Amino acid sequence: MVPVESWWQTAVVYQVYIRSFADGNGDGIGDVAGLRDRLPYLARLGVDAIWINPWYPSPMADAGYDVSDYREIEPVYGTLAEAHRLIAEAHEAGIRVLLDIVPNHSSDHHAWFTAALADEPDARQRYHFRPGRGADGELPPNDWRSVFGGQAWTRVADGDWYLHLFAPGQPDLNWENPEVRAEFEDVLAFWFDKGVDGFRIDVAHGLVKADGLPDGGTGDDTAPTLVQHNASHPAWDQDGVHDVYRGWREVANRYAPERIFIAEAWVPSNERLARYLRPDELHTAFQFDFLRAPWRADVLQEVVDEAIAVAATVGAPPTWVLSNHDVTRTVTRYSRSQPEHLIETDWERARWSKETPDYEAGLRRARAAALVQLALPGTAYVYQGEELGLEEVEDLPDEVRQDPMWEQSGFTDVGRDGCRVPLPWADDVAPYGFSLSKDVQTWLPQPPHWPSKTAEAQDGDPHSTLNLYRDALSARAAIWVDSGDLEWIATTPEVAAFRRGRAQCWVNTGEIPVDLPADAEVVLASVPGTGTQLPPDSAVWLIAGA
Structure with a gap:
């Protein structure tokens, strides 16, 4: 057993998807003011920390995971001064604050990328710009596909191509460039100086690419190479990424009380995952096999055994997660027939969409899974709305969908909007207390059958x-x-x-x-x-x- 010496080794962390948590100014979008108002709710829930999805300035090509300024707050969410007050108030309530950092790519509105498009000297060295293949450079530099669908390259006016493993508005940064490394270490220090307790690292297995950006060898020009696929690929899980995190750990080690990192790393095996958790690198990493496990006792047992054993080889605690902002909500995953194996890529959305969900069964299983998760050794993450037993909203009208997956997949993958619908807090009609304004249209519509799901409705029910x-x-x-x-x-x-x-x-x-x-x-x-x-x-x- 890993000796318990620090809070993060046994913490329960609540994930705040800020756009959908609580709206404090009445515009239908969650914000810092709404989060501050709900700190007493989180304190009563009993969590040790919150992880806030990106709250930086962004054109929202991918709901904030396209960052244009890593040292500021998106104006729709509030101000840097409000963020400072939130951090202080959370600490007063005994809640630590983790932020999301997005180092694999920036926004195409970031000053660096604007300079790159203007072809300022050396500006393109911060990203992956390459000439195309073919007689006139009309073909992409390699066969990589975007996680969201389509090719991973976009051509600019002068004929060069730039890499984006996600949306075209998310150009990948070049982590072989010392300027990129120095910039992000400074960003970490900026927020640590503001009292932030740590970071969840988006696409932690990305950043460094294989030398020369070789073809991935998919042999299929139409199928995307998904980040969730866990297969080896020259875009993911390269050995050089560990040097990056050794530098980050040195930054964190300068601070007291200690600052910590949690990795979102989709890798081929738990042995590969453990490499990110060596003593001079990151502290914890999500155990996604637990999330991918079907409702079958034998599979759950195998996943738990392997996760604990492999994490122990590097002296790290396992980190358990049932849901997040990128996957189908737990209630819905458990509401349909369960495979005999770990859930594969894309969470088998295509198969499940044809099967009528049994939400009553899904909720029973989700409640039980929560008790299993919270009894296991290590840390646990709770995605907002799990504590309310919310299901995936699968019947969103096509015209309101905002996830770039929807468009980039050729309107075949409904994407992740269904797990991001704003939370229901009170009342019998939308927006269910989510906003100060009772007449506001929330940024994604809430379903009409949620009155019994609100925090207010469940508060007085001892069995909720x-x-x-x-x-x-x-x-x-x-x-x-x-x-x-x-x-x-x-x-x-x-x-x-x-x-x-x-x-x-x-x-x-x-x-x-x-x-x-x-x-x-x-x-x-x-x-x-x-x-x-x-x-x-x-x-x-x-x-x-x-």
């Missing part, structure tokens, strides 16, 4: 999903944080059960109830009234007798 999360986070520190290594308990194939000291967690992914140990007391259950038997699609925390 919101109160299940509150109870779990309250009990977690006492029951699980210092309870020792994980040991599996022999059960039937549809059940996974483990103990850590006297504490036990049982989850039933099967279709029939199972007997619970007679010598253990139920502390918390995903299904109210659980006693001597564990119902299907449920989980329970137990304390064994002395």
Whole structure:
């Protein structure tokens, strides 16, 4: 077991997708003012920290992941002064603040890229500009495809091409350029000086590309090479990226209390993931296999075993995540038939879209999965709305979709808007207390059947999903944080059960109830009234007798 020495080794972090969290000025878009207003809600929920999705100035080609200024706040969200107050108020409430940093690419509105288009001396060296192939340079420099669909290259007026592994408005930075490295180390220090406690690193496995930008060898000129695919590719997970993070760790090590990093790294194996967590690199990395696991006890057990074992080889805690702003919400993932393997690329959206969801089953499973997640050793991330049991909004009208995936895929991939719909806080009609203005149109429309999902509606119901999360986070520190290594308990194939000291967690992914140990007391259950038997699609925390 990794010794617990720092808060981040056992923290529960709440992900704030700021556009959709709370609107404090009445324009239908979430902002810093709305987040400040809801800090008491987060404190009562019991989280240790918040991670805020990009709040920097951006033309919003990809919802803020196209940054035009890394040292300022997007005016739609507020001001730098408001951000300073938020950080201070969060700290007063006992909540640490993590920001998102986007180092793989900038916005095409960034001053550097503007200079590159103007062909200022050496400006193009900060990005990947290349001449094209073919007789007149009319073909892209290589066969790489954008994560969002289509080719990963755009040609500029003078005939050169620039690389963008995501949207054309997100040109990839050249991390072989010392100026790029120095700039981002300075950006880290800028925010650390403001009191920020750490960063989640977007596309942490990107940044450094293979020398010469060789073809990826897909052999398919129409299929995108997805970042989620985890396969080896010259654009991803190159050895040189680790030198970047050693430099970042040196910056973080200058500060006290300690500043930390969490990596979004899609890599071919847990062994490759562990390389990012060596003692002189990053602190934690999302365990995406846990998110990709179907509702099957045997797969869950395999994922947990491998994640814990491999993280331990570098002295790091595993980091568990069930959902985020890029994937289908947990309730919906669990509401359809489950594969026998880890969910593959694109979260099998195409298959699932043809199957009617059973949201009641999905919610039962999501509640149970939350208890499993929060009982495991290491850190846990909760995506906003998980604590309300929200499902993916799959019936958004095409005309309101804003995710660049929708257009770049030729209108075949509905993208990620469905998990980004603004939160319901109160009232019986939209915008459900999300905004100061009751008449405002939220930036994505909210469904009409959400009155029972609001935080206000769930607050007074002791059996609501919101109160299940509150109870779990309250009990977690006492029951699980210092309870020792994980040991599996022999059960039937549809059940996974483990103990850590006297504490036990049982989850039933099967279709029939199972007997619970007679010598253990139920502390918390995903299904109210659980006693001597564990119902299907449920989980329970137990304390064994002395």
